[in-house]
Amino acid sequence: MRFFSRKCRSVVVAAFAATALALTAACGSSATPADAGGSAVDPNEGGGPAWQSVVDAANREGQVVLYSNSDGVNAAFEAAWATAYPGIKLVVSKYASGELTTKLDAEKGGGVVGADVITVSTKPWLEANLDVLVEPSGPALAKYWAGSRYVYGGGKYVLAAATPLGAGINTEQLAKLGNPAVTTYKDLLQPQLKGALGIVPGTGAPAAEQWWFYAAEQMGGDSAVTRLAELQPRLYTVPATLATDLASGEVAVGAYNIKGTIDALAAKGAPIRFVTLEPVISTPVTAAVVGWAKNPNAAQVFQNWLLSPAGQVALNGSGSLLTPLDLPALGSVPATMRSIPAGATVVDGVLTPEQKTWVSDMWNAKMRLG
Numbered sequence: 001m002r003f004f005s006r007k008c009r010s011v012v013v014a015a016f017a018a019t020a021l022a023l024t025a026a027c028g029s030s031a032t033p034a035d036a037g038g039s040a041v042d043p044n045e046g047g048g049p050a051w052q053s054v055v056d057a058a059n060r061e062g063q064v065v066l067y068s069n070s071d072g073v074n075a076a077f078e079a080a081w082a083t084a085y086p087g088i089k090l091v092v093s094k095y096a097s098g099e100l101t102t103k104l105d106a107e108k109g110g111g112v113v114g115a116d117v118i119t120v121s122t123k124p125w126l127e128a129n130l131d132v133l134v135e136p137s138g139p140a141l142a143k144y145w146a147g148s149r150y151v152y153g154g155g156k157y158v159l160a161a162a163t164p165l166g167a168g169i170n171t172e173q174l175a176k177l178g179n180p181a182v183t184t185y186k187d188l189l190q191p192q193l194k195g196a197l198g199i200v201p202g203t204g205a206p207a208a209e210q211w212w213f214y215a216a217e218q219m220g221g222d223s224a225v226t227r228l229a230e231l232q233p234r235l236y237t238v239p240a241t242l243a244t245d246l247a248s249g250e251v252a253v254g255a256y257n258i259k260g261t262i263d264a265l266a267a268k269g270a271p272i273r274f275v276t277l278e279p280v281i282s283t284p285v286t287a288a289v290v291g292w293a294k295n296p297n298a299a300q301v302f303q304n305w306l307l308s309p310a311g312q313v314a315l316n317g318s319g320s321l322l323t324p325l326d327l328p329a330l331g332s333v334p335a336t337m338r339s340i341p342a343g344a345t346v347v348d349g350v351l352t353p354e355q356k357t358w359v360s361d362m363w364n365a366k367m368r369l370g
Contacts (some may be wrong), residue, residue, distance in 0.1 A: 041331045043308030046139040054137060057297035059087045064298035066090060067104070067115040069097045070285045071260045072161055072321040080314035084305065088298050096238070097205050101125045108132050108292055116299035117306075119160060119287045121207045123348040126157045126286060133157060134289040134296070138304025145307060150324040152286075160306055161285035161321040162346045165211055165256035167275045168243055173252035185218035185277050188255055189227045197233040198242045198251035203369050207283045209359045210347035211256060214281045222362055229366040247272050260320035280344040282322060285315070313337065 044051065058064075066073065073092055081090045093115075095103060101122055107114040108129065120126065126133070133156040141158070145151050150159035167182055174180070177192045188197065202208025216225050234251055236242040242254040243261045247270035255277075262274040287306050293299045305311040309330040316323040319336035327339055340346065351359065363369070 041309040043138070043140050043305050043310050046143055047304075048139075051138060054297050054300050058295070058301040059085075061295040061298045062087060063089045063091060064295050064302045065114065065116045065293075066092050066119070066302065067095060067100055067117075068092060068119040069095055069100050069121060070119050070161070070163065070315075070321075071258050072163070072285060072315045073119060074260070076318070077314050080310070081302075081305070084310060085301070088301065090302070097121050097207070104129075104290070108290070112292075113294050114292070115290050116293035116295045117287065117289050117302050119285050121163075121284050121286065121349060123152075123284070123286065123350050124206070126153070126288060127350075130156055132291040134291050134293070134299070136289065136303045136307065137300050138307070140304045140308040140311075144309070144325060144329060148324060157286050157288040158307060159284050159324050159346065160287040160312075161316050161323060162282035162340050162344070163258060163285060163321050164276055164280045164282040164344075165239075165258065166277045168246045168254040168257035168262045168272055169275055170246050170249055170252050170270075170272050172271045173249050177252055182253055182275055183277070185215050186220060186224075188253065189219060189224060189231070191231070193253055194231045196252040197231050198236055198245060198254040199228075199233045200236045200239050200242055200254075200256055201363070201367050201369055202256075203364070205349075206351050207347045207349035208256075209363065210349065210351060210355060211281050211283060212363055213355050213358055214345050214347070215256075215277075216358075216363070218277075218279070218281075225362055225366045229368075235367065235369075243272075246270075258320070260318065263318075263320065280322075280341055282340070282344060282346050284346055284348060285321060309333070 044055065078090055078092060097120065100120055104115065104118065104125070106112065130153045133153065135155050141155050145158060152158070167188065169182055173196065177196060180190045180192045181187055200208065202212055219228070239256060239258050240261055243257055243265055245251055246254045247265045257274060259274040262272055266272050287303060289299045289303050306315065312323050312325060312330060313333055315321060317334040317337045319338050322338050322340045324340055327333055327337060
């Protein structure tokens, strides 16, 4: 996350004892070594004078507003941005997926001041609104994403991360059930879990409904959905609530769950852990600049940073989310960082006719939803 700032003088003074390399990086964006959770690669590299003009204008704007539905946009992520661009305040608003797109629809045609950049998981909204998205102008897109299958609409939106959804386990409660192994999707069907299983059925969220469509295939098809319903799972609206009940022992196993959420509760002493079910099925974190941005230059700077090694490390370095890029292309990265593995499925929220029928006639019917 590096852009030249007119406030660079204070950064240089503070870093006077550092090496010449660190000083140079600090003026650009306060580069942080990968082993400290950052990246030493300058996202501005190759931008030239025209890009520098955008960076200068972004610093004059002084703020960028991000709307997001991703758990990866957290305090550590915001701190990484603040270190890189101390002159550009990052304002984050978090929304559920449906709420986020509803808010964007209200803003796009009404001249309402709101988002500058977005990270969403809803591809249908992005495809329907390409005309109000702005193509990135920074150097990172061409430098790191050329030829990537995760760039859409001529670069107007890009898969910045994939969130692997798996199972959360309360180790104490599972021990009381005889410690049945939970490593695969089929393991969610074990009879020992009757009354001790919680699920987020993803009702009304196409990407989440797709996740269950693919998970059900791995479990054994439609008959597996029947068996899952027979376990009388507790139904939850969002993974965060399920994770809280998992931590308190209300359920022994929860699916789907998000690694970052489970890890945060485990760090506070909860007897829980996250299991990545194989093969990985993940939901998207897709980034774009909106055409009604009040801070259009800061939006471009943020998008460029997010698509650079610095932003990818900030978003995906913990391993809770997966980067679409190959790790060698990113330089030195944290040991915890992972790419989307071969064979993984990244759902896109675009339900096929087959999937729509399955959701209504099989999934919702068996789970008594809707």
